Structures are given as C-alpha cells and as structure tokens.
Amino acid sequence: MGVVSIGLPSALERMAKDMDILFDTWLKVPSDTRARLYEGMRHAAIGGGKRLRPMLVVAASEIFNVDHDSAMRAGFAVECIHVYSLIHDDLPCMDDDDLRRGKPTVHKAFDEATAVLAGDCLLALAFEILGDEATHNDPFVRAELMAALARASGPAGMAGGQMMDLVAEHQQLDLPAVTRLQQLKTGALIGFCLEAACIMGRVPHEHRMHLRGYARDLGLAFQIADDLLDVEGDEGATGKRVGKDARAGKATFVSLVGVDRARQQAQMLVDQAIDHLHSFGEEAEMLRAIARYSIERSN
Amino acid sequence: MGVVSIGLPSALERMAKDMDILFDTWLKVPSDTRARLYEGMRHAAIGGGKRLRPMLVVAASEIFNVDHDSAMRAGFAVECIHVYSLIHDDLPCMDDDDLRRGKPTVHKAFDEATAVLAGDCLLALAFEILGDEATHNDPFVRAELMAALARASGPAGMAGGQMMDLVAEHQQLDLPAVTRLQQLKTGALIGFCLEAACIMGRVPHEHRMHLRGYARDLGLAFQIADDLLDVEGDEGATGKRVGKDARAGKATFVSLVGVDRARQQAQMLVDQAIDHLHSFGEEAEMLRAIARYSIERSN
Numbered sequence: 120m121g122v123v124s125i126g127l128p129s130a131l132e133r134m135a136k137d138m139d140i141l142f143d144t145w146l147k148v149p150s151d152t153r154a155r156l157y158e159g160m161r162h163a164a165i166g167g168g169k170r171l172r173p174m175l176v177v178a179a180s181e182i183f184n185v186d187h188d189s190a191m192r193a194g195f196a197v198e199c200i201h202v203y204s205l206i207h208d209d210l211p212c213m214d215d216d217d218l219r220r221g222k223p224t225v226h227k228a229f230d231e232a233t234a235v236l237a238g239d240c241l242l243a244l245a246f247e248i249l250g251d252e253a254t255h256n257d258p259f260v261r262a263e264l265m266a267a268l269a270r271a272s273g274p275a276g277m278a279g280g281q282m283m284d285l286v287a288e289h290q291q292l293d294l295p296a297v298t299r300l301q302q303l304k305t306g307a308l309i310g311f312c313l314e315a316a317c318i319m320g321r322v323p324h325e326h327r328m329h330l331r332g333y334a335r336d337l338g339l340a341f342q343i344a345d346d347l348l349d350v351e352g353d354e355g356a357t358g359k360r361v362g363k364d365a366r367a368g369k370a371t372f373v374s375l376v377g378v379d380r381a382r383q384q385a386q387m388l389v390d391q392a393i394d395h396l397h398s399f400g401e402e403a404e405m406l407r408a409i410a411r412y413s414i415e416r417s418n
Numbered sequence: 419m420g421v422v423s424i425g426l427p428s429a430l431e432r433m434a435k436d437m438d439i440l441f442d443t444w445l446k447v448p449s450d451t452r453a454r455l456y457e458g459m460r461h462a463a464i465g466g467g468k469r470l471r472p473m474l475v476v477a478a479s480e481i482f483n484v485d486h487d488s489a490m491r492a493g494f495a496v497e498c499i500h501v502y503s504l505i506h507d508d509l510p511c512m513d514d515d516d517l518r519r520g521k522p523t524v525h526k527a528f529d530e531a532t533a534v535l536a537g538d539c540l541l542a543l544a545f546e547i548l549g550d551e552a553t554h555n556d557p558f559v560r561a562e563l564m565a566a567l568a569r570a571s572g573p574a575g576m577a578g579g580q581m582m583d584l585v586a587e588h589q590q591l592d593l594p595a596v597t598r599l600q601q602l603k604t605g606a607l608i609g610f611c612l613e614a615a616c617i618m619g620r621v622p623h624e625h626r627m628h629l630r631g632y633a634r635d636l637g638l639a640f641q642i643a644d645d646l647l648d649v650e651g652d653e654g655a656t657g658k659r660v661g662k663d664a665r666a667g668k669a670t671f672v673s674l675v676g677v678d679r680a681r682q683q684a685q686m687l688v689d690q691a692i693d694h695l696h697s698f699g700e701e702a703e704m705l706r707a708i709a710r711y712s713i714e715r716s717n
Binding site: 157160272274283285286 | 450451452454455456459502506509512529530532535539542543544545548558561565566567568569571572573575577578580581582584585586589
C-alpha cells in the first residue's frame with residue numbers, strides 16, 4: 120500500500136517506525152570501545168524527529184513509480200545527514216543547545232568529542248547507504264544520488280548555510296539575506312529529497328523544474344514555521360528550547376516582518392508550492408499534504 | 419611522464435603542487451558570508467602535508483594503466499578526507515592541538531565553529547569530487563569509489579579508530595588493541611588508496627589481495643614511524659607538537675615495546691609490505707619507494 124492511499128499522519132507514523140528500524144539495523148553497537156560512538160549516534164537518531172525528509176522522498180518517488188525500498192533507503196540517507204547536522208549545530212561552539220527532540224543533546228548526554236565523531240559518522244554513513252547496491256541496481260543512479268547529496272550537504276548547501284547563520288549573529292541581515300541563508304541551510308537538503316526521487320525515477324527535465332519550485336517554496340514555508348514556533352511554540356511540544364533566536368538577536372523572517380505577516384507569507388508559499396504540483400494530478404496528493412502540514416505542525 | 423620514471427622525492431614535490439592547485443580550484447572563496455568557511459578549509463588544506471595518500475593512489479593506479487586524471491581526482495578526494503580528519507582531531511574536545519603543519523590549527527586561526535564546519539565540508543566535498551563524471555566515465559566505478567571511501571571514513575574505519583583513540587586515554591591498551599585501533603584510525607584510509615586504484619583499474623581479486631596486504635603492513639609501519647617521531651622528532655621538522663602521546667599517557671607501539679624494538683618492527687613491516695608487491699615487478703617500484711619512505715621521513 121503506497122503512502123498516497125493513507126493519510127499523512129498515518130504515513131508519518133509508519134515512517135517514524137521504519138526509520139527507527141533502519142537506524143537500529145545500521146547502528147548495531149559493536150563490542151569494542153567504539154560502543155560509545157554508536158550509542159551517541161543512536162541517541163540522536165532513534166525515537167524522535169518528524170521524519171519529514173524521508174517522507175518527501177517517498178511521496179515524490181511514488182509519483183514516478185520508484186521502487187519503495189529504493190525510496191526508503193534514499194530517504195534514510197537524507198535523514199542521516201539531517202541528524203548529523205542537528206548534532207553538530209547543537210555543539211557549544213555552534214548554537215549551544217542542550218535539548219533536542221525532548222532529550223539532552225549528544226554532547227550533553229555524552230561529550231563533545233563523541234558528538235563531533237557521531238556527526239562525522241552519520242555524514243559518512245549516508246554515502247555508504249547510497250553506495251550500496253541494495254539501494255538501487257543502476258550504478259548511474261547511485262552515483263548521481265551521492266553526488267547530489269554531497270552538493271546539498273556541503274559548502275554550497277547545508278553546511279554553507281550554517282556558516283552564514285553563525286556569521287549572522289554578528290550582523291543584522293535583511294530579508295533577501297535571510298532568504299538566501301535559509302535556502303542553503305534548510306532548502307538544499309529539502310531540494311535533494313525531491314531531486315532524489317527525480318534521479319531514481321529518471322524524470323524528464325520539465326517535471327524536475329516543477330518539483331524544484333515546490334521544494335524551494337516548501338523549504339522557506341517550513342523555515343518560517345520554525346521561526347514562528349521559536350516565538351510562539353511550546354517547549355514540551357517542540358522538544359527544544361524556544362525563544363532562542365530572539366535571545367541570540369538573530370534576524371529571522373519573524374523578527375523582520377512580524378508574526379502576522381510571516382504567517383501570511385508562509386501560507387502564500389504553501390499555496391505556491393502546491394501550484395507547482397498541478398501537472399502531477401492526484402498522484403501528488405501526499406506532497407500537497409506535506410506542504411500544508413509544514414506550517415500547521417506544532418513541532 | 420608517469421611517477422615511476424621519476425624518483426619519489428620529485429614525485430612528492432610535484433604532487434604537493436598539484437594538490438595545492440586542486441584545492442585552490444575547488445575552494446574558491448565566495449563573496450558572501452561563507453568566505454570564512456572557505457578560508458578555514460584553505461588554511462588547513464593548502465601549502466602543507468606530505469600528500470602521501472594521493473601519491474599512493476597514483477602510484478598504484480599506474481600499475482594498472484588507470485587514467486592519470488582519474489587517479490589524481492581519487493587521490494584528491496582522499497586528501498580531502500585526510501585534511502577533514504586532521505581539523506576535527508585537532509579540536510579542543512579531541513586531541514586539543516594548536517599546531518599543525520607548522521601553522522596554527524583551524525580552531526586557533528579561526529574558531530571552533532569554523533573548524534567543525536570546515537571539516538564537515540571537506541568530508542562532503544570528497545564525495546562531490548568522486549561523484550563528478552570528470553573523475554571517471556564509468557558510473558559503476560564512481561559509485562564503488564564513493565561506497566568504499568564512505569566505509570573507510572566512517573565508524574567502521576577512520577572515525578571509529580579516532581573514537582577508540584579517545585577512549586584509550588582512560589585505559590591502558592595492549593599491543594593487539596593498539597594495532598586494531600591504528601588499523602582503523604590510519605589503516606582504513608591508506609587501504610582505500612590502494613582499493614581505489616583496484617576499482618579504477620578493474621583489478622582481479624588476486625592482485626587486490628596483494629595490495630591489501632601491502633596497505634595493511636604499510637599503514638602500521640607508517641603509524642609506528644609517527645609514534646617514533648612523537649618521541650624523537652623535531653617540532654620544526656614535523657610541524658606539530660612532539661611528546662604529546664607520553665604527556666597524554668597514551669599507549670603507543672613505542673611506549674609498549676620501546677624505541678629499538680619499535681624501529682625493528684617498522685622495518686620488518688616495510689619488508690613485508692614490499693614482499694606483497696612481488697608479482698607486480700618493476701611497475702610497483704614507486705610503491706616500494708613509498709614503503710621505504712614511510713619510516714625514513716622526518717615529518
């Protein structure tokens with residue numbers, strides 16, 4: 120049964136279980152002194168998270184009849200990158216967070232060295248997963264997936280965006296600068312989720328353009344919703360500290376245009392994202408649901 | 419002109435220049451706030467290092483008539499991983515080093531956040547390079563290279579070894595434990611250098627076994643030489659602090675068996691490494707020279 124035929128909440132619930140199983144399988148704790156490293160990875164990876172990125176990969180893959188197992192493994196690789204980025208972003212030298220997904224962050228529960236290495240390992244693991252023949256039988260597809268994920272994660276993508284974010288604590292960014300920052304920091308990896316489906320589905324250029332537009336708008340809407348949650352959210356629901364951006368004096372969509380206009384802007388981006396899906400008909404229903412969910416969620 | 423036809427010192431000198439050019443090309447500083455990130459990577463990557471790992475890839479690739487550009491790019495990817503590992507290993511929460519290759523470490527010259535991100539980016543960059551069609555025209559080869567590099571870098575390889583090394587500061591390891599640690603920490607990436615040549619050269623299983631044996635012995639010899647340099651070396655020549663292991667109370671080959679037996683052991687490993695090359699004849703002369711150099715070097 121595909122994810123399109125069940126509702127998004129059920130699909131996300133199932134995805135959360137499947138991701139936990141995959142992390143559990145790939146991160147079996149060895150009986151030597153690397154145990155602490157694996158425990159650090161498991162602490163961050165298992166039992167939490169919205170699993171929205173793998174959901175995006177799987178939902179888009181179904182439009183193009185991509186094999187479900189391939190889509191799941193590509194989604195798993197993205198989730199490895201996402202979890203690695205959370206571990207490193209939470210480090211004292213970065214955003215210095217002690218709470219994530221309702222639990223102590225890895226450097227709090229373990230130590231900083233374990234957190235650095237656990238992040239490094241999840242980054243490498245993502246490529247090990249994509250490189251495995253079980254992910255896709257066509258080596259061209261595997262190579263394309265890995266190259267695209269590397270671009271989305273590196274200095275021209277997510278990590279570059281995190282650098283911009285760190286530098287931004289000492290400057291006052293304007294709206295175009297915040298947009299550009301977030302397009303790298305959160306947008307690049309969300310973009311990869313849709314790109315991965317296109318690579319695996321050998322999707323023609325025109326369709327790719329539509330999904331790229333969807334990813335761009337969704338990414339920004341998602342980020343504005345995050346900024347709103349940091350202002351209005353509840354620590355119990357979000358599982359992380361709120362009010363961080365304001366304390367850090369960070370320019371966000373909300374600090375720049377206010378809560379009301381930020382909410383309008385997010386809604387407009389969701390509508391725009393959904394418009395990009397026009398040519399896919401009913402097959403894209405789950406992607407539409409994800410777009411709506413991106414701004415309605417409470418965590 | 420292949421590297422076999424010139425001596426190792428000239429070949430290493432040329433490799434150092436070529437690697438600097440590649441890093442300079444791939445790490446052009448952008449005109450936005452990511453500049454600091456790129457400068458951090460350039461600081462660590464350009465103008466230093468023995469470039470022994472790319473030399474290994476190129477020397478082994480020549481035996482199997484692998485295209486020189488492909489070998490250089492695979493070597494460049496390995497060097498990206500090597501530099502990333504140095505940046506992260508030097509962090510205050512890891513080995514806490516302030517000097518590397520005769521210069522302040524990245525977290526000293528910049529800051530810890532830049533060091534963490536610069537390492538992350540070089541790790542991702544390695545896969546971007548290998549995934550690029552210009553590295554090899556066969557996608558199967560590209561996919562194999564990336565999967566093998568991911569395994570060598572991650573928890574079952576280099577990063578796993580670094581975790582063992584950190585834990586070892588609180589325990590007294592014996593010789594088999596130190597050997598196992600170093601097989602992961604330095605051996606896995608050296609093993610990949612030879613494996614990369616085999617993947618690109620579509621080398622039959624039997625030859626791979628010989629080169630795997632060479633890599634295993636070379637890796638340990640190289641590490642013992644490093645331990646000896648930490649005891650007997652000169653800070654000016656090594657470009658890093660010496661006497662660190664003893665101060666940290668770390669068990670090394672040298673602390674466990676003494677200087678003289680460690681030197682004998684390293685020589686024996688080099689002889690053994692060279693024995694593995696028997697079937698390759700003169701074509702493997704550069705790999706023999708690298709093995710001899712691994713214990714004769716002063717940095």
